[in-house]
Amino acid sequence: MTDTRPLALITGASAGIGYELARQFAEHGYDLVVNAEDERLDAAARTLRGTGIRVRSVRADLRTREGVEELLAAVDGLTVDVAALNAGVGRGGAFVDTDPADDQAVIDLNITATVRLAKPLLRAMVARGAGRIAFTSSVAAMIPGPCQPVYNASKSFVQSFAEALQEEVRDTGVTITSFMPGATETDFFRRAGMAGDTRMGTSKKDDPAQVAEQAFTAIMKGEKKAVTGSVKAKALGTAGKVLPDGVKAAAHRKLAEPGTGKNAGPGNER
Numbered sequence: 231m232t233d234t235r236p237l238a239l240i241t242g243a244s245a246g247i248g249y250e251l252a253r254q255f256a257e258h259g260y261d262l263v264v265n266a267e268d269e270r271l272d273a274a275a276r277t278l279r280g281t282g283i284r285v286r287s288v289r290a291d292l293r294t295r296e297g298v299e300e301l302l303a304a305v306d307g308l309t310v311d312v313a314a315l316n317a318g319v320g321r322g323g324a325f326v327d328t329d330p331a332d333d334q335a336v337i338d339l340n341i342t343a344t345v346r347l348a349k350p351l352l353r354a355m356v357a358r359g360a361g362r363i364a365f366t367s368s369v370a371a372m373i374p375g376p377c378q379p380v381y382n383a384s385k386s387f388v389q390s391f392a393e394a395l396q397e398e399v400r401d402t403g404v405t406i407t408s409f410m411p412g413a414t415e416t417d418f419f420r421r422a423g424m425a426g427d428t429r430m431g432t433s434k435k436d437d438p439a440q441v442a443e444q445a446f447t448a449i450m451k452g453e454k455k456a457v458t459g460s461v462k463a464k465a466l467g468t469a470g471k472v473l474p475d476g477v478k479a480a481a482h483r484k485l486a487e488p489g490t491g492k493n494a495g496p497g498n499e500r
Contacts, residue, residue, distance in 0.1 A: 239263045242317030244270040246416030250442030256281040267291040292343035316366040320381035322424035340384035359403035365392045367408040372470030376483035405452035409445040412463030432491040
């Protein structure tokens with residue numbers, strides 16, 4: 231890390247939106263601390279170093295208390311100018327059918343780790359009167375999620391949490407941004423068991439580079455909330471504000487229910 235370049239912390243940075251966010255910050259002259267729990271992080275960090283900035287990679291599983299503490303220890307003593315808390319995971323399937331351990335993993339990463347990381351980072355920013363925190367929310371935050379209930383609820387938490395913090399830090403010099411992608415071409419649906427046999431998993435998805443570029447702009451402008459991605463995602467965000475919850479829930483079920491995808495059938499991931 232250097233004294234002349236600002237520093238950004240990005241979680242979930244080995245691929246997808248997180249990697250593209252890291253690339254945006256690197257191309258705009260930020261040194262980076264990047265985190266993910268998988269082996270692709272090292273390759274991502276090497277590529278990011280090719281832009282001429284310094285990158286510290288921290289492989290740690292944020293679903294665990296130890297992983298959160300390891301990441302916080304890595305930035306201890308550093309001035310984090312921007313923290314993009316992006317790491318997240320989902321799990322498809324009806325609530326009665328999913329493994330409780332998978333449900334808990336969604337809660338541990340999307341909610342618990344987000345809270346544990348945000349507190350010390352935000353305290354330091356408020357103390358010095360400057361800084362930016364970004365949360366990867368989702369248009370799912372506005373939609374009850376049959377066949378994806380814990381994930382959608384976790385993003386509702388993130389969205390509410392971000393909006394509450396925005397009011398708390400008003401006039402402190404710190405900005406809080408939540409950005410809300412729609413379905414994006416990442417590993418999310420494969421990891422959630424929704425890639426092959428759900429309409430949502432097999433549909434055309436947004437480009438993570440486009441999502442990240444729009445998110446970066448919103449973060450740097452200090453915008454409170456931004457629906458990011460394609461026109462389709464923005465339309466979904468608009469619809470989410472006005473449609474009744476029951477209508478949204480029924481529509482979500484048609485997209486997320488196992489057996490609705492183009493490749494549904496025996497042998498496909500559930």
